[in-house]
Structures are given as structure tokens and as C-alpha cells.
Amino acid sequence: MSAKVEEQVREEHPLEKILRMDRIPHIWCPTCGLGTTVTALSSALEQLQLDTNKVAVVSGIGCTGRVAGYMKLDSFHTTHGRAVPFAVGLHIARPDLKTIVFSGDGDLISIGGNHFIHTARRNVDMTIICVNNFIYAMTGGQVAPTTPLTAKAATTPYGNAEHPFNLPLLAASSGAVYVARWTALHVRRLTVAIKEAIQKPGFSFVEVIAPCSTLYARINKLGTGLDLMKFYHDNSVIRHGADLNDVDIDFQSKIVVGKFVDIEKPTYIDCLNAGNKRAFGDKYKPYGGGNGDN
């Protein structure tokens, strides 16, 4: 093939330098919101001009868990629900890396729920991007702890009888220092939120409401992912700093989005250094990113 033809054939998408192109096209369904969320993360990393050797992405299992495999960064695809504990270990061993956990609601909140609240309590410096599609999508649409009351799932054909988690309230009450929620449609605001979350020292949590066309929308007869995007367009209410008791999502209700929490708190390594310095005085050399004074 001559160089000229090759040049014509090879068109390069601007995100190709941050994606593992040998694995693209990805396995996500048409009109799934995950690709858009990956674009938001990639453009956030690009805008922050971070050294890609200093960023690590950790995912669990599920549709969203595939993200770690698609990003050309240090990435790890952990077992189900264990993305957060792996990321805690990674952060403590290498505090110089920006640790990003990119996983789904079933992985982070259901199976990894205990890890999630305790890491938030310790305020370990990491960014959690939780893509909430209201269902266990990869395994066939079973009910998840985020499925709204009365919504149908493969295991609740007559409607879900359980109250769902209110994720921003859960994260904030467990101790997260940054909590935001956006939908996959709010790409620019989502990119800004991810940028702020990455820069924030401490446990930052970004919930992304994403359409699942093949399971959630099909079982509940909501149309395609495009129809869900239109629903988000018409029914999202931006309310920064909203009272977190009011932001739970009912079936096809208004979705309150925005930046809810942005506070300062010493991180886990800061507290560890401060505690050891109190105990051992000058003999103690501060560990990692914190300088041991705070």
C-alpha cells in the first residue's frame, strides 16, 4: 500500500492516543451511555494535561468494568466488587498516581458497597466514577440496589418492591469530600465534574446516569437509549448544592443533577502522617504525597 493511500485510509480520532485501539470497537450496545462517559473522562484527562503514566484506572466487573481494558493507561480489571479495595492498595503503594475507579452501580454499590462506604469514611484520595444504569446489565438485567421502586427488571417482572440507594447521599454521609451527579447527556458539565474530582484531594464521587437500551429500557418499555437521552434532556433539574435527602430517583421521575458537595478534609495519608508524627516526633519521615504537617 502506498503511503498516500494509507494516509487516506487512516483517519485518527483525537481520543485514539488515550484508548487501546486494538480493542475498539467496544462491546457496548448501540445507544449505551458508557462510551460517552469514557469520552468525558478522556477529555478531562486531556484538558488537565496529566502525564498518562501517572494515571491509573481500576474497574470491577460489568459493562462499565470493561473501561479499564479500553483505556491506554495503567489499568486493572478486578474481580466483582473489589475495584475499590484494589484501588486503596494501589493508592497507598503509589500515592503519586492519580487513582480513578471507573465502575458500575452493581459493582461499586451492591457487591462492593462495604468497601465503598469505608473508603469514603477513611477519605482515601481517589476519584470514583460510578455509572448508574439502574440494573445489572451484563448479566441479563437483574434488579440492582439502584433500581427505582416499581421499575421492572429480569428478576422483578411485576416491578421492584425495594427502595433504591440514593447514591449522592450515601457517598456524602459516608464522608466523601466531592459529590456530583450528571447524566450521560451533560457531557461538558460531566467533563468539568470529573476534572474537579480528579484534582480534589480526598474521596471524590461522580455519579453518571447512563441509558441502558438493551435491558433497562427494553424491560420497562422506555424505547431506545436515544429516548432515554431525550428523557434526561427534558427531566434533569440542575440544582447545585441541593439537599441530598431530596435527590433520590423514582421511576421516570425528575433527576436532580449538579455538584452537591465540595468540602475540604484531610485525606487518609495526611491523617496517617499526622498521627505518626504525633507519636514519633521527628524520627518519623512522612510518607507519600502528604507533607505530614496537616
Next chain:
Amino acid sequence: MKFWRTPLDIDKLQIPRGELHILKERCKGCGFCVEYCPKGVLELSDEFNSKGYHPPKAVKPEECVNCDLCELLCPDFAIYCVRAEAGEKEVSN
């Protein structure tokens, strides 16, 4: 373009122009770019790609203002926009 107040620097303003690149083979025909293009540049075409989806086509390519929304919304990394220096229009009232 209609203004409720003529901008003071109207003679310096230029409407940016974008050049669309559609990677047809990667498209899954979700229609996000078609639905959310603020200028209505795109439309789903009748042709098929090898996966059997209808990729979008630019029906009004000269209207593209390089806002990058299609690039940001595309879940399949199949469309992007670059700024075209040529053909920038002056803003007129």
C-alpha cells in the same frame, strides 16, 4: 444571526467553521449526533456499514461550527470535528 443587542466587537467576531470526519465503520447508528447537533448538520444515511448500521452523513456540512458536541456524545468514537480555517464567516446582524 439575530442579536437582541449588536455586540460592540461585531466586526472582529468570526463564526468558526468545522470539518466533520465520520468513521463509518465504527458507527453503531445510535443517532445521538443527529439528534443533538445544534445546527442540524447530520442525518442518518441510507447506506449500510459492514455491521449493518446506518452511519450519519453531513447534509449541511457548511453549517458546522466546530462545537464538538457530536464528538463528545458519540459513544463509539466514530465522529470528530476539526477546525477548518478556510471559510470562516463574518458575523452579520
